[in-house]
Amino acid sequence: MTVIEAECGLALAAYGVRWRAWDDATVIYDPISGDTHRIDKPSGAMLRALSEQGAMETARLRARVDPSGDEAHFLAVAGLLLDLDVLEQA
Amino acid sequence: MQLRSLSKQQVYEQLKGPGLGLVTGPFVFRIFSSLGDVATQLATLYADAELAATDSFTDFHVRVRLAKGLRRFYRPQSLFDLDGIVPFKPLPGKQALALLEWGMNWCIYSHAHNYLIIHGAVLERNGEALLLPAPSGSGKSTLCAALMMRGWRLLSDELILLDPDTGLVHPLCRPVSLKNQSIDILRHFAPDAVFTDPIPDTTKGTVAHLRPTLDSMQRVSIPARPRWVVFPHYAAGSSTHLAPQAKADVFMALVDNAFNYSILGARGFDALASAVDHVDGFQAEYSSLDDVIAALDKMTGVISA
Known part of the structure; x- marks a missing residue:
């Protein structure tokens, strides 16, 4: 685990990432490439949670993310943002 | 004048x-x-x-x-x-x-990049817009023309103009372009419709243009709010079936059919996402115009269930 998770909330705002979560899935607009992506429900829900909480302190985020637990989808979100070049690999 | x-x-x-x-x-x-x-x-x-x-x-x-x-x-x-x-x-x-x-x-x-422009037809009843986004060959124009001849107001047969600031769709109200067998189908479906003479051997086959209804032309300055998105698919011999579509799927399909989504960038995303928030999406498979129009009228509340 790195500090990627903590940066997600900041990055979403700082890079102008847009997203919309509906019951079935979430769509994300990447302002760097101009591409739009559709992600399925669990990852989308986690992204929405991140957006509502904003940037979190690293320690606090680390404390609540359990890669083997229910919030493992967070990793998928972080991976997606990495793929979008919104985040740099820490 | x-x-x-x-x-x-x-x-x-x-x-x-x-x-x-x-x-x-x-x-x-x-x-x-x-x-x-x-x-x-x-x-x-x-x-x-x-x-x-x-x-x-x-x-x-x-x-x-x-x-x-x-x-x-x-x-x-x-x-x-x-x-x-x-x-x-x-x-x-x-x-x-x-x-x-x-x-x-x-x-x-x-x-006209002050609008998000989507390839598709759009019609209106009771102030609410029905969007028919689809590529050529899907039966979009045929269905659009038939709906217009059954009382729906035509906003456009080809270009959906979504205003990013207001979320409203603006009419163009230009002639409906019909191709090949659709010309005779519509002549039979609406004998009073006014067509130009068919033009043969175009890159799209034989093409004829249908004049918009008078009601559509008289209300050309009145926009409408998107309420339904229906992806038409003509399939010979099929029974009429409207299948609900997930909002994310509707969104992505609209992106695929947009001419200038990439030009508008985040503004286009926001406009489209706001529109999808308020619409119900369906895939419509049909072979009978009368049947699919009845189904759409029922779905949109034009006639009671």
Whole structure:
């Protein structure tokens, strides 16, 4: 685990990432490439949670993310943002 | 003043001289041509359209003409230009009207980036808009024409103009372009409909244009709010079936059908996401126009269940 998770909330705002979560899935607009992506429900829900909480302190985020637990989808979100070049690999 | 107040000779003289100013929704086209067939067909198709004064602001100055030289006599070709620039290869001379219509579409989707423009038809009932986004060959125009002839107000057969600021869809109300078998199907479906003569051998097959209904033309300045998105799919022999679509799927399909989504960037995303928030999406498979119209009327509450 790195500090990627903590940066997600900041990055979403700082890079102008847009997203919309509906019951079935979430769509994300990447302002760097101009591409739009559709992600399925669990990852989308986690992204929405991140957006509502904003940037979190690293320690606090680390404390609540359990890669083997229910919030493992967070990793998928972080991976997606990495793929979008919104985040740099820490 | 509507175009129908001019005689065909006056239409021809305006086209040949100062240009015929046509108001099509939010845009003013000034059309130049010395082709008699074009004058006759425009007089038929745009009879109920508002004329723009000669000195009024014009969005697009367009011309359709025959290619010069020996071509005028041997297999004549027609050319379309915008401000003197010819964006397309020439087409056979008899396809001048179709070329003009396609060229006018091109003018809008290539330049009017104050709208998010989606390839599709859009109609309205009770202030709510039904969007039919689809590529060519899906049966979109046939269904659009049939709905219009059954009382839906036509906003556009080809270009959905979504205003990112208001979330409203603005009408263009231009002729419906029908192709191949759809022409006879609509003639049979709506015997009172006004068509131009079919133009054979275009790149899309035989094409004929259908005049918008008077009601559609009279309310061309009134936008509508998107309420339903239906992806039409004609399948011979199939029974009518409306399948609900997930919002994310509706969103992505609209992106796929948008002309300028990438140009608008985040603004386009926000506009589309806000629209999808408020619509119900369906995939419509059908083979009978009467059946699918009944299903759509029921779905949209035009008739009770």
